[in-house]
Amino acid sequence: MSSQVFYRRWRPQTLADIIGQAQVTQTLLNALRSGHISHAYLFCGPWGTGKTSAGRILAKAVNCLNNGQGEPCNACALCQAITEGTALDVIEVDAASNRGIDEIRNLREKVNYASNQARYKVYIIDEVHMLTKEASNALLKTLEEPPPHIIFILATTEAHKVLPTILSRCQRFDFRRISQADVVTKLTSICQAEGIKIEPESLRLIARATIGSLRDAENLLEQLTTYYSAKIEIQQVQSVLGITDDWRARELVSNIINNDVSAGVATINNVNRDGLDLRQFNRELVEYLRVLLLLKTDSADTVDLSVEEIKELKDLATKATLPQILKAVKLFGQLKLGLDNYSTLPLELALVDCTLPSAEEKPIVKVEPEIAPPMKKASPPTSPPPIEKTITEPEVTNEPAASLLMTQEAPAAKRKPVSTSKPPVAEPTPASAPAAGSEIKHLQQNWRQIIKEAPPGISRTPAAALLRSAEPSAIEENTVILSFKYPLHKENMEKPDNQQIAEQIISRFLERSCRVRCIYKPEDNHLVEEALKIGAQKIIEAEEK
Amino acid sequence: MWQVVGQDRVVSLLQRSLETGSLAHAYLLVGSPHVGKMTLALNMAQALNCLAYERPCGECASCQKIVSVGHSDVQVIGRLTLGEDLSEDKLISTEQIKEIQHSASLPPFEGRYKVFIVEGAELLSTEAANRMLKTLEEPISTVVFILLAVNDRLMPATVVSRCQRLELTPMPVAEVESTLSSRWGIESSRARLLARFSHGCLGWALEAVSDDGLLTRRAEKMDRLLKVVNADYEERFTYASQLASRFTQNRGTVQEILDLWLDWWRDLLLVWIGCRDFITNIDRLATLDGMIGGYSLTQIKAYIDNLRAAGEQLRQNANPRLVLEVLMLDMPGKEEHRQVKPAAQLPV
Numbered sequence: 046m047s048s049q050v051f052y053r054r055w056r057p058q059t060l061a062d063i064i065g066q067a068q069v070t071q072t073l074l075n076a077l078r079s080g081h082i083s084h085a086y087l088f089c090g091p092w093g094t095g096k097t098s099a100g101r102i103l104a105k106a107v108n109c110l111n112n113g114q115g116e117p118c119n120a121c122a123l124c125q126a127i128t129e130g131t132a133l134d135v136i137e138v139d140a141a142s143n144r145g146i147d148e149i150r151n152l153r154e155k156v157n158y159a160s161n162q163a164r165y166k167v168y169i170i171d172e173v174h175m176l177t178k179e180a181s182n183a184l185l186k187t188l189e190e191p192p193p194h195i196i197f198i199l200a201t202t203e204a205h206k207v208l209p210t211i212l213s214r215c216q217r218f219d220f221r222r223i224s225q226a227d228v229v230t231k232l233t234s235i236c237q238a239e240g241i242k243i244e245p246e247s248l249r250l251i252a253r254a255t256i257g258s259l260r261d262a263e264n265l266l267e268q269l270t271t272y273y274s275a276k277i278e279i280q281q282v283q284s285v286l287g288i289t290d291d292w293r294a295r296e297l298v299s300n301i302i303n304n305d306v307s308a309g310v311a312t313i314n315n316v317n318r319d320g321l322d323l324r325q326f327n328r329e330l331v332e333y334l335r336v337l338l339l340l341k342t343d344s345a346d347t348v349d350l351s352v353e354e355i356k357e358l359k360d361l362a363t364k365a366t367l368p369q370i371l372k373a374v375k376l377f378g379q380l381k382l383g384l385d386n387y388s389t390l391p392l393e394l395a396l397v398d399c400t401l402p403s404a405e406e407k408p409i410v411k412v413e414p415e416i417a418p419p420m421k422k423a424s425p426p427t428s429p430p431p432i433e434k435t436i437t438e439p440e441v442t443n444e445p446a447a448s449l450l451m452t453q454e455a456p457a458a459k460r461k462p463v464s465t466s467k468p469p470v471a472e473p474t475p476a477s478a479p480a481a482g483s484e485i486k487h488l489q490q491n492w493r494q495i496i497k498e499a500p501p502g503i504s505r506t507p508a509a510a511l512l513r514s515a516e517p518s519a520i521e522e523n524t525v526i527l528s529f530k531y532p533l534h535k536e537n538m539e540k541p542d543n544q545q546i547a548e549q550i551i552s553r554f555l556e557r558s559c560r561v562r563c564i565y566k567p568e569d570n571h572l573v574e575e576a577l578k579i580g581a582q583k584i585i586e587a588e589e590k
Numbered sequence: 591m592w593q594v595v596g597q598d599r600v601v602s603l604l605q606r607s608l609e610t611g612s613l614a615h616a617y618l619l620v621g622s623p624h625v626g627k628m629t630l631a632l633n634m635a636q637a638l639n640c641l642a643y644e645r646p647c648g649e650c651a652s653c654q655k656i657v658s659v660g661h662s663d664v665q666v667i668g669r670l671t672l673g674e675d676l677s678e679d680k681l682i683s684t685e686q687i688k689e690i691q692h693s694a695s696l697p698p699f700e701g702r703y704k705v706f707i708v709e710g711a712e713l714l715s716t717e718a719a720n721r722m723l724k725t726l727e728e729p730i731s732t733v734v735f736i737l738l739a740v741n742d743r744l745m746p747a748t749v750v751s752r753c754q755r756l757e758l759t760p761m762p763v764a765e766v767e768s769t770l771s772s773r774w775g776i777e778s779s780r781a782r783l784l785a786r787f788s789h790g791c792l793g794w795a796l797e798a799v800s801d802d803g804l805l806t807r808r809a810e811k812m813d814r815l816l817k818v819v820n821a822d823y824e825e826r827f828t829y830a831s832q833l834a835s836r837f838t839q840n841r842g843t844v845q846e847i848l849d850l851w852l853d854w855w856r857d858l859l860l861v862w863i864g865c866r867d868f869i870t871n872i873d874r875l876a877t878l879d880g881m882i883g884g885y886s887l888t889q890i891k892a893y894i895d896n897l898r899a900a901g902e903q904l905r906q907n908a909n910p911r912l913v914l915e916v917l918m919l920d921m922p923g924k925e926e927h928r929q930v931k932p933a934a935q936l937p938v
Contacts, residue, residue: 050614050754053728092748097727130728141720142691175720202748260751267614268754271607272599310865320759390856390894397859397891575919579823 051263055235056098058128059116060106063095064231064259065223072218073099077106077115082165083216085188085197087173089204090220093258096200097171099220101127103198104135104167113164123163134163141175149180153187156195165196173199174206181208188214222257225249231259232266241266241275247282254286287322294329295357298337301373301399302365309396317389324382327392334374337362341370373399484555488517488525495554508546511538517551518566525551525559528566535563592646594630595769595792596761601630603756608637608645614754616726616735618711620742621758624793627738630758631707632656634736635664639701652701663701665693668709681715682708691725694733704733711737712744719746726752760790770795786870808850815851816877819921826918834911837904844910848901855894862887889922896920 048054057063060070069088076082086103088096105117105124117124126132138152152168160166170176176184188197188211199215201207223231229248236243251269255261265285273281293316300309316326340355340362362370376395488495496504496512503509514534515527527547529535537543544561552559592601600619607613617634619627636646636653639661646653655661667686690706698704708714714722726735726749735753742750761769767785769792770776776784776799787808788795798804818829837844857869861878862885871878900917904910 048612092751137724139721139724141717141723142688142725172720172723175717258747258751264614264751264754267612268603268756271610271612272603274606307864310860310863310868314865314868318762318764320762390852390898393856393859394891394894397863397887401887401891 051235051267052093052260055231055238055263056101057095058102058105058119060099060102061116063099063102065227066095066099066220069099069218069220073103073106074115080114082107082196084191084195085215086199087204087207087212087215087217088198088200088220089202089207089217091222091258092202093255093260093262094220094223095259096202096220097169099218100169100171100198100200101135104165104169104196107165107167107196108132108134108163132163133161134165135167135169137169137171139172140170141172144175144177144180146177146179146183149176149183153183156187156191160194165194167196167198169198169200171200172202173211174201174203176207178208181211185210185214223259224257225252228252228255228257228259228262232262235263235266239270239275241270241277243269243277243282244279247277247279250279250282250286250288287320287325288329293321294326294333297330297396298333298373299361301396302361302369304400306397306400309400310393313389313392313396323389323392327377327380327382331374331378334370334377337365338370338374341365341367369399485517485520488520488551488554491554492517495550499550499553503546503550506543506546508538508543509550511543512547512550515563518564520559523557523559524562525555527561527563529563530566532565535565538563592630592633593648594626594633595773596765597626597630597758600756600758604634604637613638613734615729615731615733616737616753618737618739618742618750618753618755619758620739620755622760622789622791623740624788624791624797625758625760626791626793627758628707628709629793631736631738632664634734635661635703635705635707638703638705638734639663661701663698663703664705664707665690666707666709669713681713682710682718683715684718684721687714687718687721691721694725694729697730698732702732706733706735708735708737711739711749712741714745714749716746719749723748723752761792763788763790766790766792766795770799774799783873786872789870811847811850812854812871812874815847815854818918819881823918826921827915830914830918831911833914837910837914841904844904844914845901848897848904852894852897852901855890855897858882858885859887859890859894862890885922893920893922 060074063070086100088099090096102117105119105127106115107113108123108127109117110121110123111118119125119128123132127135130137138148143149156166156168191197197215199207199211204212204217204219229245229252232248232251233245235241236248248266251262251265255265269277269282269285272285293312297309297312300306300312317323337358340358376398377392380391380395382391493513496509498504499509511534512527514531515529515538517525518528519526527538529538538547538561544563547561548559551561592605594601604613619630621627633646636648636656638645639652639656640646641650641652648657652661656664659666667682667690669680669682694704694706696704729735737749737753739745742755763785766788767778767781770781770784771778774796784795784798784805787798787805814829818826821829833844833847853870857871857878858881860866860869861875862882866875869875869878896917900913903913
């Protein structure tokens with residue numbers, strides 16, 4: 046290879062060169078100056094933060110022929126040999142490839158020999174987390190008390206995998222993720238040395254994309270320079286990083302607000318077609334929706350946008366409803382685009398979800414036509430379901446038992462037959478109905494408590510036990526309806542003795558005399574429901590008659 | 591001549607670095623299956639070792655050897671095939687990496703560079719990946735690593751950060767279509783169909799061109815799936831158990847069917863919304879039109895969610911039979927239709 050990649054060419058050669066790790070470099074420098082060099086170091090931290098580099102610099106610093114008490118000179122024969130990797134006394138061990146006990150035994154044997162030219166023999170054991178347990182243990186004694194001319198430097202990205210006994214024998218240095226500003230400084234100096242013209246803003250973009258790993262940032266910069274040679278525009282950086290100009294995200298947001306699904310799908314597919322990164326696009330979209338949310342809630346002080354943009358956003362914000370924006374933020378924010386990278390499906394689904402009216406927000410009948418217009422063909426299938434429902438419900442109410450089943454499922458459905466006299470269904474039903482409704486709720490919530498607090502003579506009767514397995518499902522004037530999951534329980538409860546006690550308990554709670562009626566309601570088992578849908582017949586009903 | 595089509599950005603980047611001599615020692619090519627990763631990797635190997643002036647020429651002895659996998663300095667490492675039933679090893683083992691490491695410490699034998707192509711780099715076992723780290727970071731100057739991966743998020747970040755990461759994005763469908771007809775001389779209607787089916791991965795389309803069976807098999811699977819939609823539960827369950835038994839032998843085929851199914855329901859969704867431009871199965875537009883009448887948007891969306899969930903569960907080793915049966919149960923059938931149909935036929 047005629048030239049090395051940036052991260053090798055620009056590997057720091059002095060402690061001062063290592064950026065963003067002041068806590069490490071300063072400590073090491075002080076140790077070197079005072080001559081208090083430990084015999085074992087452990088460098089740990091995320092990838093691309095300078096662990097291996099620090100190890101090599103330390104090896105040079107302790108052995109440097111010119112200085113030896115501080116920064117390495119990088120000029121003497123020994124420093125240069127170490128930089129080139131030809132020094133006999135600095136041994137770099139790849140612990141991931143030499144992870145067995147035999148390799149460590151071998152190493153231990155050689156540790157005892159004196160160093161060749163240098164003052165110290167330095168072992169740099171990289172990827173030390175991959176050592177097997179036995180190998181680590183074999184190293185323990187040597188690591189604790191090596192011969193005086195030996196220094197161990199262990200480096201790893203995963204300190205939690207290293208044995209605690211190893212950890213406690215080393216001076217541990219934690220390398221941090223490098224801050225954006227530091228990465229930019231380093232990249233700027235590389236650019237100057239390489240003669241690359243690039244705006245600071247672009248460097249900031251690179252730094253942000255590589256989350257604190259200098260090696261990643263250098264790789265990206267190199268990729269940019271090979272592609273665009275020595276002059277790099279910010280648009281080029283954006284295109285390499287897959288950042289869209291934010292008008293596309295804005296377009297999709299307005300599509301969402303306008304409930305225009307087909308235009309939204311077109312936007313998403315165009316983004317994909319142009320080879321933009323969908324994950325990045327989604328990130329921008331969420332960010333944009335967030336700003337919209339802030340504007341909508343009048344907390345836009347923190348928004349960092351130009352006046353025109355804010356004005357445009359405000360127009361959108363006035364058009365949108367808060368639940369709509371919230372829903373969109375949630376749906377797109379939760380999206381996982383990790384596994385199927387290039388499929389637009391997750392985004393499309395979220396979009397459809399956003400525009401699909403949820404039952405709580407608006408009545409189904411009212412909104413369905415809003416979606417339907419774009420395509421005339423498909424509109425017929427949408428309207429039937431609500432109509433069907435309204436037809437079936439009155440039919441069902443003819444059968445008393447079935448109507449009781451309905452009451453639990455949907456309070457609205459229960460009220461309908463009651464309030465038929467009043468035309469507007471949405472208006473509050475007569476005063477008695479809500480009272481009954483709240484009473485039943487009250488009863489349901491305190492059910493266990495009621496049975497528990499029954500008078501001592503009653504609480505231990507079979508009736509109380511039966512009541513525990515029942516559930517109050519409705520109150521009709523003075524009759525409380527109990528539903529049972531098993532027919533046997535229901536039959537037992539219907540015995541006069543039991544019924545009397547049950548009535549006593551309930552009347553005591555409701556503070557008025559009540560009667561009890563029992564019904565049998567099989568459990569809401571989705572398998573049973575599914576079976577019923579397929580066409581299975583209920584056998585129990587036949588028995589009841 | 592670079593053989594890869596539709597990856598102009600990546601190719602020009604590599605071309606430039608070849609010209610300026612600033613080639614990296616490790617590359618990571620990320621992209622969907624059939625997008626052209628291997629083709630590009632082999633091209634790079636050719637370019638590095640080509641004897642002609644304009645590299646890669648594709649004609650010199652060295653280039654020819656590399657294409658026929660006979661070059662002693664170009665090694666392709668992937669999952670090993672075990673035995674006769676073509677089942678594959680699940681991961682790339684340390685043994686294979688050990689061999690690379692040894693080989694990477696030696697200078698090239700006949701070419702200028704030693705090139706190691708690791709296919710399916712996300713399948714490196716943890717141990718193997720760690721073993722590679724040091725070699726991957728600082729190999730000797732005549733060694734180039736090319737790692738190929740579908741999803742680099744499954745790889746250790748330490749490996750990814752040592753490579754130049756190049757992403758191969760799928761081509762726009764329209765471009766696949768035009769390439770197929772202009773470069774391979776495929777008639778336009780067929781090209782259009784193949785382009786849609788390929789999802790922008792030219793490799794798939796080309797495979798379908800050379801192997802007619804691929805398309806027929808796809809059509810057969812699709813027919814079967816469509817039959818299941820209208821079938822009663824008994825048939826659906828039979829189908830589920832068939833699929834499940836196939837899953838135990840080969841996971842890939844069932845995932846493939848699920849993907850096919852997912853495509854279909856996505857098409858339904860798009861047709862429902864009125865975006866006909868982006869659908870995959872353009873050859874069955876009539877069927878799609880006929881089908882959407884039976885479903886609401888909510889139903890379609892719910893079923894797509896179910897399909898995706900099922901795929902995820904299968905990946906996580908759920909009981910395949912159970913997953914598939916639930917999938918069949920959840921399928922928004924045409925219950926109303928089925929009940930209505932006999933009644934409608936009676937008067938006739």
